[in-house]
Amino acid sequence: MESSAAENWWVLPLTFLPPISGKNESAATLSAMATSFIYLAIFACVAWAGTALLYWAHPGGPAWGKYWRARRQSPRCQIPGPKGLPVVGSLGLMSGLAHCSLAAEAARRPGAKRLMALSLGPVRAVVTSHPDVAKEILDNPAFADRPLNHAAYGLMFHRSIGFAEHGPYWRALRRVAAGHLFGPRQVDAFAPYRARVAEGVVAALRGSAGEAAVQVRGVLRRASLYYIMRFVFGKEYDVSRGVPESGKEVEELLEMVHEGYDLLGKENWCDYFPGLAAVDPQGVGARCAELMPRVNRFVHGIIQEHRGKAIAGGDARDFVDILLSLQESEGLADADIAAVLWEMIFRGTDAMAVLMEWTLARVVLHPDVQANVHRELDAVVGRSNTVEESAVPSLPYLQALLKEALRMHPPGPLLSWRHRAISDTYVDGHLVPAGTTAMVNQWAMSRDADVWDAPLEFQPERFLPDGKAHDVSVLGADGRLVPFGSGRRSCPGKSLAMTTVTAWMATLLHEFEWTPASAGGVDLSEVLRLSCEMAVPLEVRVSARRNVRDYARLQLKA
Numbered sequence: 001m002e003s004s005a006a007e008n009w010w011v012l013p014l015t016f017l018p019p020i021s022g023k024n025e026s027a028a029t030l031s032a033m034a035t036s037f038i039y040l041a042i043f044a045c046v047a048w049a050g051t052a053l054l055y056w057a058h059p060g061g062p063a064w065g066k067y068w069r070a071r072r073q074s075p076r077c078q079i080p081g082p083k084g085l086p087v088v089g090s091l092g093l094m095s096g097l098a099h100c101s102l103a104a105e106a107a108r109r110p111g112a113k114r115l116m117a118l119s120l121g122p123v124r125a126v127v128t129s130h131p132d133v134a135k136e137i138l139d140n141p142a143f144a145d146r147p148l149n150h151a152a153y154g155l156m157f158h159r160s161i162g163f164a165e166h167g168p169y170w171r172a173l174r175r176v177a178a179g180h181l182f183g184p185r186q187v188d189a190f191a192p193y194r195a196r197v198a199e200g201v202v203a204a205l206r207g208s209a210g211e212a213a214v215q216v217r218g219v220l221r222r223a224s225l226y227y228i229m230r231f232v233f234g235k236e237y238d239v240s241r242g243v244p245e246s247g248k249e250v251e252e253l254l255e256m257v258h259e260g261y262d263l264l265g266k267e268n269w270c271d272y273f274p275g276l277a278a279v280d281p282q283g284v285g286a287r288c289a290e291l292m293p294r295v296n297r298f299v300h301g302i303i304q305e306h307r308g309k310a311i312a313g314g315d316a317r318d319f320v321d322i323l324l325s326l327q328e329s330e331g332l333a334d335a336d337i338a339a340v341l342w343e344m345i346f347r348g349t350d351a352m353a354v355l356m357e358w359t360l361a362r363v364v365l366h367p368d369v370q371a372n373v374h375r376e377l378d379a380v381v382g383r384s385n386t387v388e389e390s391a392v393p394s395l396p397y398l399q400a401l402l403k404e405a406l407r408m409h410p411p412g413p414l415l416s417w418r419h420r421a422i423s424d425t426y427v428d429g430h431l432v433p434a435g436t437t438a439m440v441n442q443w444a445m446s447r448d449a450d451v452w453d454a455p456l457e458f459q460p461e462r463f464l465p466d467g468k469a470h471d472v473s474v475l476g477a478d479g480r481l482v483p484f485g486s487g488r489r490s491c492p493g494k495s496l497a498m499t500t501v502t503a504w505m506a507t508l509l510h511e512f513e514w515t516p517a518s519a520g521g522v523d524l525s526e527v528l529r530l531s532c533e534m535a536v537p538l539e540v541r542v543s544a545r546r547n548v549r550d551y552a553r554l555q556l557k558a
């Protein structure tokens with residue numbers, strides 16, 4: 001338990017108390033005692049406020065001050081950082097667009113881009129906006145844990161990969177997922193279904209080609225959700241049909257996913273002050289308790305359906321089949337399987353749809369970029385042909401476009417989920433004690449002129465073979481661009497996500513010309529939920545690039 005001399009001030013006023021003896025039990029003594037207790041209370045308050053101010057005066061704020069006072073020493077070299085307010089520290093920075101507030105705060109202090117200390121209530125935190133330090137944190141096994149998240153607990157996600165404590169259970173889940181879901185063979189096996197979903201999106205958009213403005217978010221979310229549903233649950237839906245035609249089940253699922261996003265993305269005060277959990281001031285706990293039985297009914301229903309049928313063989317087995325077949329050998333309870341499956345739906349649906357919407361927004365905003373992609377597609381695929389996934393490796397400009405979209409609009413600007421130090425460790429030469437939360441600000445690195453040339457310009461060319469950043473991978477090897485994280489906790493779905501999004505973007509860009517819905521262009525404002533989304537949903541007009549006969553063929557297939 002961390003304590004310091006400052007915390008023991010309260011004993012001083014005890015000396016004011018009159019001695020208690022049988023003879024002194026007169027009214028005068030009682031009143032003297034009452035007065036002494038009032039002094040005691042005032043003194044305790046002053047001592048508490050004094051201690052809070054003492055802690056707060058430390059760089060990085062109260063949580064860091066408390067730590068160093070308890071150790072009765074000062075760090076050799078302080079990690080720079082804002083003090084914030086007494087007691088709550090810099091919690092205010094985490095509301096709204098936290099990645100922007102943290103970037104602004106780091107830019108204001110010398111050395112804070114490399115590593116900045118801050119206090120989130122009593123929780124010590126560090127954040128980096130520097131590529132070398134980002135790699136150091138992400139690849140350091142000491143940061144393989146996740147901090148407390150009450151909503152994740154409420155939704156049973158502490159039994160899923162993303163929030164499970166670092167240890168044998170988490171390792172077993174990662175092994176199963178890597179070996180049976182996200183391996184190259186499994187990703188390839190789903191190529192035909194990826195193509196079917198892409199055709200469904202084309203068919204859905206074709207209905208509005210050349211006419212009214214379309215909001216693409218709805219169809220992109222449905223496409224991602226249906227795709228992951230097929231990948232994970234083995235359930236198939238038709239994207240070209242609107243939600244009402246797809247039935248009540250899909251509507252309910254979309255609603256549950258939406259509610260889950262909202263809950264997991266919320267800055268919950270109880271995560272910093274666990275004592276508040278009983279009061280649940282933001283109502284997060286109550287909403288989780290309401291959502292959980294609905295999720296359980298849905299997911300356990302699917303598990304029972306799979307148990308009822310013979311397990312299908314072949315590479316295109318879904319993840320439920322795989323988890324059930326490994327249930328005994330890996331010691332997984334039904335509740336564990338449900339948590340893992342549900343998390344896949346969340347992560348898969350949200351981040352892929354968000355990335356596609358940002359990419360299309362940039363394509364609409366930069367007609368020169370769109371013309372370059374179209375030129376490449378026409379040369380490689382041919383204007384009258386449909387895109388085959390096998391063409392993607394020959395489309396370097398399209399791949400560069402997606403890298404640039406991930407650079408400027410990473411779906412997780414702070415990498416969505418934070419890391420927590422399991423043991424004392426050193427980062428950039430500073431001691432970071434066990435229990436400290438660590439964040440990487442990808443958004444800030446993307447906008448740093450010391451890291452990128454012309455960082456605010458949207459230039460896919462920088463990633464082309466003759467571009468300055470041609471060797472930068474998005475998969476975690478280079479600290480400048482880590483939209484999927486890096487190291488032990490990096491995204492296990494990154495290859496699936498990149499393969500899917502690249503293939504779908506190739507089809508959507510080959511099929512249509514994309515223009516803004518209004519003369520006002522595209523509003524690039526952001527809103528940070530579980531992912532960082534466009535605050536104003538993208539509205540576009542699409543017009544067909546290929547002739548109508550091709551569409552008639554697609555319609556028949558869809």
Ligand code: HEM
Binds near residue numbers: 162349418486492
């Ligand atoms: C564009 C799409 C995606 C992006 C940008 C993305 C990004 C991320 C990021 C930044 C992390 C945290 C990394 C860290 O803490 O260092 C993460 C973790 C994770 N992602 Fe993804 N992701 C995407 C798609 C997917 C998909 C399709 C799935 C599965 C269907 C998935 C499943 C997960 C899981 C399970 C974790 C937790 C890993 C762990 O804690 O061990 N992601 N993702």
